[in-house]
Amino acid sequence: MYIYLNGDIVHVSEAVISPFDHGYLYGMGVFETFRTYDGHPFLLRDHLMRLSAGMKEMNIEADLDEEKIRHIITDLLNKNGLKDAYCRLNVSGGPGEIGLKTSPYEDATVILFQKTLPHSEPLKEKEGEFLNIRRNTPETSERLKSHHYLNNMAAKREIGASMDKEGIFLTGDGHLCEGITSNLFWVKDGELCTPSVETGLLNGITRQFILALSGFLNMPVRVGMYAEVDILKADEIFFTNSVQEIIPVNKLGSTHFPGANGKYVGFFHEQYEKYKRHLNSIEELRKGE
Structure with a gap:
């Protein structure tokens, strides 16, 4: 290579x-x-x-x-x-x-x-797991995608090497934050929910794309400060990152979710497939290019 x-x-x-x-x-x-x-x-x-x-x-x-x-x-x-x-x-x-x-x-x-990487992959489900280790605070006003990865490494050691699990960070105050290498979304009663950047999460490019896509399609979106109980009431949960794209959650704690069979997970996956071979920027999506 x-x-x-x-x-x-x-x-x-x-x-x-x-x-x-x-x-x-x-x-x-x-x-x-x-x-x-x-x-x-x-x-x-x-x-x-x-x-x-x-x-x-x-x-x-x-x-x-x-x-x-x-x-x-x-x-x-x-x-x-x-x-x-x-x-x-x-x-x-x-x-x-x-x-x-x-x-x-x-x-x-x-x-x-x-x-x-494979040319095309089916939606791969993961099990979510709340982490004991808390998300550290950013070194600056907003988290950078920097070389400072010890918090993530310690979290990965906590849940183990399995590729079928993703840990979910809580902040020091107990608010939902993000996955170890992903951002976190869920749908409740047709509304898309995700933690705010004020939690100290990394504002992922795929996260920004999903939020822009939801706005483009007039889907209700709520960005805020959430507790564990909020996500456990969800109809569907998924993670996002730029390599694994849309990652459906089939289980979180003892609660089961639709995973890859979820209506909204399938919808976002279809939209991702629609744009990924030609879109250069999220701004192009907003302009309808």
Whole structure:
């Protein structure tokens, strides 16, 4: 497998970064994960916007011109012989002296990773599980998709390695927040519900897409602060992320849910299928393009 590293496409066995990279030393790095479908990077513009915002927060400078990134993605897909791929675009501060840096990072390390994914997958159900470990508070005013992943790792260790389970974080105050690697949605009486960003969740691109899609289709939406009991009263529950798309929940605690047979889960899955091979941004959806 090949990766893109600071201007070059290299085999993973030849990829080298500095041990003085502040992404390694101090966690000064942000990343985005997204998928390509038949070579199209779904919602790439939104991913790049969030990545740029995270870089600005960390004082990291790098060229993220959209057309340049699209060419890199295509060239790497061709080199790896892929059309449908998992992509991770990673930007870290780059090498520097040991010690906390206050001036801008001007020599960033930029890496694009890819790995193969199936062309089409059926809806894969998961069981939800409330976590004992609580969601930590963001390092800044809004959670970044950064290298700071210990809270998520500790949560994954709590529920174990099973791919059929997803843990649900509560905040320190006991409000529903998000999954370990996903955002959380449920439907009650035809209304779509999801926790607010004020809980400290990562505002996922797929989360934003589902909310915009609901508005576009005039589906009632409620974003707020919720307790465990609220979601247990739901008609349907699902998780979202940019790689696994729509993830139906068939069980949470001792309560069973429709999972992949849910009416709204099926509806959102159909809509996702409709847009994923051509949409560049959520704004295009709002404009009806």
